[in-house]
Amino acid sequence: MRNSLKNVYLIPYCLWILLFVVAPIVLIVYYSLFDIEGNFTFANYANFFTPVYMKMTLSSFWYAFLITLFSLLIAYPAAYLLTKTKHKRLWLMLIILPSWINLLLKAYAFLGIFGTYGAANALLEVLGIGSQQILFTDFSFVFVSVYIFIPFMILPVFNALEEMNAGLIDAARDLGASGWTTFRRVVVPLTMNGVKAGCQAVFIPALSLFMITRLIAGNRVITLGTAIEQHFLVTQDWGMGATIAVFLIIAMAAIMVLTGGRKRGTQA
Amino acid sequence: MKQLVQIFAAVIIFALGLQYLVVYLNAEQGYSGDNTLTVYNWGDYIEPELIEEFEEETGIKVIYQTFDSNEAMLTKIQQGGTTYDIAVPSEYAISKMKEEELLLPIDHSLVPNLKYINPRFLDLSFDRGNEYSIPYFWGTVGIIYNASLLPEGMEFDSWDDLWDDRLDNQILLVDGAREVMGFALNSLGYSLNDTNEEHLQEAKRKLNELTPNVKAIVGDEIKMLLAGEEAGAGVVWSGDAAEIMGENDNLDYVIPKEGSNLWFDNMVIPKTARNIEGAHKFINFMLEPENAARNAEYVGYSTPNQAALELLPEEISEDERFYPDVELTERLEVYRNLGKRMLAHYNELFLEFKMHRK
Numbered sequence: 001m002r003n004s005l006k007n008v009y010l011i012p013y014c015l016w017i018l019l020f021v022v023a024p025i026v027l028i029v030y031y032s033l034f035d036i037e038g039n040f041t042f043a044n045y046a047n048f049f050t051p052v053y054m055k056m057t058l059s060s061f062w063y064a065f066l067i068t069l070f071s072l073l074i075a076y077p078a079a080y081l082l083t084k085t086k087h088k089r090l091w092l093m094l095i096i097l098p099s100w101i102n103l104l105l106k107a108y109a110f111l112g113i114f115g116t117y118g119a120a121n122a123l124l125e126v127l128g129i130g131s132q133q134i135l136f137t138d139f140s141f142v143f144v145s146v147y148i149f150i151p152f153m154i155l156p157v158f159n160a161l162e163e164m165n166a167g168l169i170d171a172a173r174d175l176g177a178s179g180w181t182t183f184r185r186v187v188v189p190l191t192m193n194g195v196k197a198g199c200q201a202v203f204i205p206a207l208s209l210f211m212i213t214r215l216i217a218g219n220r221v222i223t224l225g226t227a228i229e230q231h232f233l234v235t236q237d238w239g240m241g242a243t244i245a246v247f248l249i250i251a252m253a254a255i256m257v258l259t260g261g262r263k264r265g266t267q268a
Numbered sequence: 269m270k271q272l273v274q275i276f277a278a279v280i281i282f283a284l285g286l287q288y289l290v291v292y293l294n295a296e297q298g299y300s301g302d303n304t305l306t307v308y309n310w311g312d313y314i315e316p317e318l319i320e321e322f323e324e325e326t327g328i329k330v331i332y333q334t335f336d337s338n339e340a341m342l343t344k345i346q347q348g349g350t351t352y353d354i355a356v357p358s359e360y361a362i363s364k365m366k367e368e369e370l371l372l373p374i375d376h377s378l379v380p381n382l383k384y385i386n387p388r389f390l391d392l393s394f395d396r397g398n399e400y401s402i403p404y405f406w407g408t409v410g411i412i413y414n415a416s417l418l419p420e421g422m423e424f425d426s427w428d429d430l431w432d433d434r435l436d437n438q439i440l441l442v443d444g445a446r447e448v449m450g451f452a453l454n455s456l457g458y459s460l461n462d463t464n465e466e467h468l469q470e471a472k473r474k475l476n477e478l479t480p481n482v483k484a485i486v487g488d489e490i491k492m493l494l495a496g497e498e499a500g501a502g503v504v505w506s507g508d509a510a511e512i513m514g515e516n517d518n519l520d521y522v523i524p525k526e527g528s529n530l531w532f533d534n535m536v537i538p539k540t541a542r543n544i545e546g547a548h549k550f551i552n553f554m555l556e557p558e559n560a561a562r563n564a565e566y567v568g569y570s571t572p573n574q575a576a577l578e579l580l581p582e583e584i585s586e587d588e589r590f591y592p593d594v595e596l597t598e599r600l601e602v603y604r605n606l607g608k609r610m611l612a613h614y615n616e617l618f619l620e621f622k623m624h625r626k
Contacts, residue, residue, distance in 0.1 A: 036608050052620055059623075111489065116498050133437065135498070136484040218484020219443060222623045230619065233339070234445065235612040 031242035044243035075153035136218035160194025315566035381555035401534035407506035427455035445618035527599030
């Protein structure tokens with residue numbers, strides 16, 4: 001009786017997985033095997049390994065890597081400081097608040113801020129540096145992406161820091177470890193899982209960013225996400241779009257396995 | 269458990285309430301019947317007084333709804349559930365709608381005013397014999413530039429002027445493969461519908477040389493960016509150019525002498541139409557020379573209506589930026605439907621150009 005009831009509870013879960021995880025992936029793989037006229041072919045896969053798409057893949061990974069790196073560099077100290085503050089939940093909420101605002105609106109706001117006559121350039125003028133081209137550069141692209149992804153990095157790191165037993169730090173200090181050693185050998189290993197979760201939450205979506213590449217980078221940065229969007233919406237070459245998506249899925253799975261494999265960071 | 273059931277019940281009741289509200293609101297504004305006509309048009313793309321006059325003249329109540337992209341319009345009509353009697357898509361969207369059988373044929377005997385349309389704008393490749401569509405406005409692709417931001421004495425009359433060294437990092441391009449490849453082909457003296465592989469590669473190589481001058485390749489934001497003097501020059505549709513020039517007087521528009529694209533927004537009757545007779549009346553009403561002239565004056569785009577053009581003040585009808593002379597008009601071309609494979613190839617080349625770094 002109990003067992004069968006348990007199985008009933010499993011139905012929604014299984015249905016969900018089947019409909020929204022398995023079926024879409026199967027469909028994507030299926031579409032990737034057809035060319036633009038609907039003939040069965042492996043040509044899309046061959047096409048993916050041409051210099052154009054290889055270059056695009058490399059640049060996608062490079063930018064995703066930069067975005068993740070800067071997010072982590074900012075988020076880790078920020079999360080660390082947050083755990084020390086008095087009203088930490090409030091401060092945390094203030095950091096997460098911007099993610100309630102539509103992404104498109106935020107991107108448009110940056111068009112104004114980074115524009116030739118925008119606030120950022122006005123500040124540079126006042127500082128005597130003189131106005132620069134900020135919009136449509138690699139810098140603006142990485143900056144805005146980091147801004148957008150930071151909440152996803154801070155949250156897991158913050159939670160990991162919160163869960164950590166503060167007594168361990170006292171113990172380390174009592175046993176003669178310096179501040180730096182305590183951080184390196186106690187805090188970092190214990191929060192490694194949070195860092196990994198954060199990196200996954202940033203790196204994976206950053207790989208397939210598209211709209212920001214047009215709005216903020218003026219299509220000077222082309223990622224795999226841009227190419228997918230174009231193939232599905234403009235050229236209607238669903239086969240090629242799906243093929244790129246298949247490679248993204250493989251890349252993401254690989255990243256999950258690589259970063260999530262070990263239970264706890266024992267190196268360091 | 270009881271609490272869980274209560275929460276479930278509350279969620280379901282709330283959802284049903286919302287659903288009811290949606291149905292109610294739809295019925296409130298989207299209904300269509302014998303005595304109403306639902307017009308689905310681009311935003312700010314009609315003289316509002318004309319709608320009132322049409323209502324007075326025919327006794328039909330007009331429900332006016334707007335869209336902001338052909339794709340959005342297409343999706344809404346494809347999905348069904350809408351009751352648009354008139355829509356105003358661009359020519360490539362018309363070919364697509366024709367292919368998907370989303371359009372009803374137009375009975376020319378009910379649209380006698382069709383005779384006022386300049387024959388140059390009739391019977392074009394996207395709709396032979398104007399079986400499904402009637403021209404509403406037309407335009408071109410050209411260069412918009414801001415003399416106050418550019419070096420003294422810079423003038424534009426040819427696509428090649430975009431390659432000028434002095435334009436370093438000053439050009440904004442629309443994010444359209446046909447537009448960008450098109451002007452590159454035009455600048456080389458080829459047709460913008462060219463499918464010769466050598467010509468296409470030559471055009472792409474030429475585009476790569478343009479890279480240092482290109483500041484960004486953007487979508488609709490191009491209007492905002494150019495009006496905000498973010499860049500000195502841009503390649504845009506004449507309709508957008510008219511809008512930008514309305515906002516910023518420093519800008520001017522030119523159709524390069526090598527030729528360019530000629531685009532159309534045409535009136536069609538979607539399959540979803542309920543008031544087909546009213547739709548014909550509306551089309552005929554809009555083609556009335558006096559009405560078409562007032563509409564053109566309000567909207568600022570180029571009218572295909574020859575009789576209306578003669579009614580327009582000379583400063584509009586003689587404006588060569590929007591009504592180019594015969595010689596130049598001869599060199600304007602409508603995008604031919606090149607087929608999916610060729611379109612994909614155009615996009616592939618455009619993508620390669622985008623990836624070409626300075």
